[in-house]
Amino acid sequence: MHIAKTLRRYPALSAWLLLLPAVGWLLLFFIAPLFIVLAFSFMQGATYGGVKAVFTLSNYARVIDPLYLSTFLRSLYIAILTTAICLLLGFPLAYFIATRPQRLRYALLLALMVPFWTNFLIRTYAWLTILRTNTGLINGTLLALGVIQQPLPLFGNDFAIVLGLVYGWLPDMVLPIYAALERLDRSLLEAASDLYAPRSRVFLRVIWPLSLPGVVAGAMLVFIPSLGAFVIPAILGGGKSLMIGNVISNQFLTARDWPFGSALSILMMAVMLAATLIYFRSATHSQARTARSEVDL
Amino acid sequence: MSARSFPRSSTWARWSARLSSFSLSSYGFLSYLFLYLPILILVVFSFNDSRSVTQWAGFSTRWYGEMLADDQVILALWNSLFVAGVSTLISTVLGTLAAVAMERYRFAGRLAVDALLYLPIIIPDIAMAIMLLIFFNQSGLGFEPWRLELFGLRLAVPYSVIIGHVAFNISFVAVVVRARLAQMDPTLEEAASDLYANSWQTFWRVTLPLMMPGIVGGALLAFTLSLDDFVITFFTSGAGFNTLPVRVFGMIKKGVTPKINAVSTLMLAFSLLLVFVSLFARRGEKNPAGELGV
Missing domain, CATH: 4.10.170 (p53, subunit A)
Structure with missing residues (x-):
C-alpha cells in the first residue's frame, strides 16, 4: 500500500520503473555497442582483428582511397537510383489503390504487404533463379529458343542490385504515399475541376503538394535500407558488384580490419542521419506548403 | 484560361x-x-522433377523429401523457432511496459527515450550487426551457447543471438502497442475508476484486455521479424550456428538447387500463416491492414 501511494504521488517514478527493463536493455545492447564502434573507428587495428588503444584518424583518411571512395559513391548512387525508381513506380500504384472502392482497397493493401512479410532473402533468391547468367529463367529460355546467342547482362551488375532493391522496398514507398492520398480531401479535387483546372494542373497544384509528406517519408524508408544493403548485393551482385554494406562486412569476416570497418559504418550512419535531418526539415516545410496550397489553387 | x-x-x-x-x-x-x-x-x-530451377520436367515432391531428410535444415528450423520464441517473449514484455510508460505518462527525458526507441528501427541491420559483433567479442560475453534438448534434438543457441533479436524487437513491439494505446477510449478507464475500481482492478479488468490486440499484434510482428532476420543472426552467432535464413544463405552461396526452393516455400507458407493469424487477432479494428507493415 505504501509503495502504491508513493507511485501515485510521483508518476514519473512509475514511468521510469516501467521503462527500466527496455531502456536498460537498449543502453547495454545498443547504445554501448554504438559507442564501442565509434571508439574503434579512431583506433589502430591489431593483427587478426581487435584493436590497439592508440588514437588515429587514419581509418577515416583511408576512406578517401579511390578504391573505397568509389564504392561509397556508387552505393549512394544505387540508393538514390533505387529511391527514384521506387517513387516513379510507387506513386501511380499508391494512386491506383487509393482510388479503388473501400473493400477492394483493403484487399489490395493486404496483397501489397504479404510479400513484405515474407523473408527478403527468399525474395532475393527468387530473382537469382530468374536473372542468373546462363541458367536463369530469362537467359536460359532465350538461349534455348535461340533468340539470343550471348546471355543478356542481367546478373552480377548494378541492374540486378537495383532491381532486387526496388522489388524489396517498393511497398515501403507505396504505403506512406497511399496514406497521404487517402487523407486527401476529395472536395479539393472537385473544386479544382469545377474551376476548369485541367487534369495536369489538378495533379501539379493539388494532388502532388498534398501527397508530398508521404513521398518524403517513403523516400526515407527506401533510401536508408538501400544504402545499408548487404544481402541483396551479396546475392545478386554475383560477388563482383559490391556495395558499402559488403565492404563493411568484409572488414569483419575476411580482412579483419575492425577499426576501418567501424569507420565505414560510422560514415554510413552519418549519411543516414543527414538524410533523416533533411527529412524532418522538409516535413515541416511541406506542411507549410500544404497549408498554403489549400488556400491558393 | x-x-x-x-x-x-x-x-x-x-x-x-x-x-x-x-x-x-x-x-x-x-x-x-x-x-x-x-x-x-x-x-x-x-x-519440379529436375535439378533445374528453371526448366519444367514434371511434378514431383522429391525436393521436399530431401529437405526433410537434411538434418542441418531441420536443426536450423528448430533453432529459428527457439530464437524467435524466446526473443518474442522477452521483447513483448519489455516493449509493452515501455509503451505504457510512453503513452500514459509525461516525464522529463520522454523525448530522449522516444529517440532511443526509434533508433533500432531506422538503423540499417548491417550497422547494428557489426556493433553487436564487436560488443560481444570485446565485452567478454562472447558467443556462449545455451544448450538444451528439445524434442530429442540437441540445441546450442548462442545467448548473443537472442540478445540481439530482443534489442531490435523491443522497438517494434513498442510502436504497435503505443498505436493501440493511443486509439483506446480513455473514458472506459475513467468509468472503471468512477465505479470505485482501484488502479490494479482497472488495469487488469479494463486496460489490459483493451490493449491485448496491440500486444498480440506486436508479438506476432516480433516473431516474424525474428524468424526472417538473417544479418544480425549471421554476425552475432559466432561460428557454426544456423537459423533457417542463415542456412538458406549458405546453400545459395554453394549453388542453386530446387531444395532451396522447397525450404523457401516452407518459409513462405509459414509467413502467410502468421499474416492471417495476426489479421485474425486484430479483427474488429478500424483498419487492420493499415498497421501490418509498421
Missing part, C-alpha cells in the same frame, strides 16, 4: 478519362504481377 480546359463533357474528354482510368487499372495489375510473379515461379519450381 486555355481553350483545352473547356470541353469537359465532350466526347474527346470522356474518352481520355476512360483511357486514363483503363491504363491506371492495367498499371495496378502489372504492379501486382511484378510483386507476385517471382514468388510464384519460386514455388512452382520447388515441385
Whole structure:
C-alpha cells in the first residue's frame, strides 16, 4: 500500500520503473555497442582483428582511397537510383489503390504487404533463379529458343542490385504515399475541376503538394535500407558488384580490419542521419506548403 | 484560361478519362504481377522433377523429401523457432511496459527515450550487426551457447543471438502497442475508476484486455521479424550456428538447387500463416491492414 501511494504521488517514478527493463536493455545492447564502434573507428587495428588503444584518424583518411571512395559513391548512387525508381513506380500504384472502392482497397493493401512479410532473402533468391547468367529463367529460355546467342547482362551488375532493391522496398514507398492520398480531401479535387483546372494542373497544384509528406517519408524508408544493403548485393551482385554494406562486412569476416570497418559504418550512419535531418526539415516545410496550397489553387 | 480546359463533357474528354482510368487499372495489375510473379515461379519450381530451377520436367515432391531428410535444415528450423520464441517473449514484455510508460505518462527525458526507441528501427541491420559483433567479442560475453534438448534434438543457441533479436524487437513491439494505446477510449478507464475500481482492478479488468490486440499484434510482428532476420543472426552467432535464413544463405552461396526452393516455400507458407493469424487477432479494428507493415 505504501509503495502504491508513493507511485501515485510521483508518476514519473512509475514511468521510469516501467521503462527500466527496455531502456536498460537498449543502453547495454545498443547504445554501448554504438559507442564501442565509434571508439574503434579512431583506433589502430591489431593483427587478426581487435584493436590497439592508440588514437588515429587514419581509418577515416583511408576512406578517401579511390578504391573505397568509389564504392561509397556508387552505393549512394544505387540508393538514390533505387529511391527514384521506387517513387516513379510507387506513386501511380499508391494512386491506383487509393482510388479503388473501400473493400477492394483493403484487399489490395493486404496483397501489397504479404510479400513484405515474407523473408527478403527468399525474395532475393527468387530473382537469382530468374536473372542468373546462363541458367536463369530469362537467359536460359532465350538461349534455348535461340533468340539470343550471348546471355543478356542481367546478373552480377548494378541492374540486378537495383532491381532486387526496388522489388524489396517498393511497398515501403507505396504505403506512406497511399496514406497521404487517402487523407486527401476529395472536395479539393472537385473544386479544382469545377474551376476548369485541367487534369495536369489538378495533379501539379493539388494532388502532388498534398501527397508530398508521404513521398518524403517513403523516400526515407527506401533510401536508408538501400544504402545499408548487404544481402541483396551479396546475392545478386554475383560477388563482383559490391556495395558499402559488403565492404563493411568484409572488414569483419575476411580482412579483419575492425577499426576501418567501424569507420565505414560510422560514415554510413552519418549519411543516414543527414538524410533523416533533411527529412524532418522538409516535413515541416511541406506542411507549410500544404497549408498554403489549400488556400491558393 | 486555355481553350483545352473547356470541353469537359465532350466526347474527346470522356474518352481520355476512360483511357486514363483503363491504363491506371492495367498499371495496378502489372504492379501486382511484378510483386507476385517471382514468388510464384519460386514455388512452382520447388515441385519440379529436375535439378533445374528453371526448366519444367514434371511434378514431383522429391525436393521436399530431401529437405526433410537434411538434418542441418531441420536443426536450423528448430533453432529459428527457439530464437524467435524466446526473443518474442522477452521483447513483448519489455516493449509493452515501455509503451505504457510512453503513452500514459509525461516525464522529463520522454523525448530522449522516444529517440532511443526509434533508433533500432531506422538503423540499417548491417550497422547494428557489426556493433553487436564487436560488443560481444570485446565485452567478454562472447558467443556462449545455451544448450538444451528439445524434442530429442540437441540445441546450442548462442545467448548473443537472442540478445540481439530482443534489442531490435523491443522497438517494434513498442510502436504497435503505443498505436493501440493511443486509439483506446480513455473514458472506459475513467468509468472503471468512477465505479470505485482501484488502479490494479482497472488495469487488469479494463486496460489490459483493451490493449491485448496491440500486444498480440506486436508479438506476432516480433516473431516474424525474428524468424526472417538473417544479418544480425549471421554476425552475432559466432561460428557454426544456423537459423533457417542463415542456412538458406549458405546453400545459395554453394549453388542453386530446387531444395532451396522447397525450404523457401516452407518459409513462405509459414509467413502467410502468421499474416492471417495476426489479421485474425486484430479483427474488429478500424483498419487492420493499415498497421501490418509498421
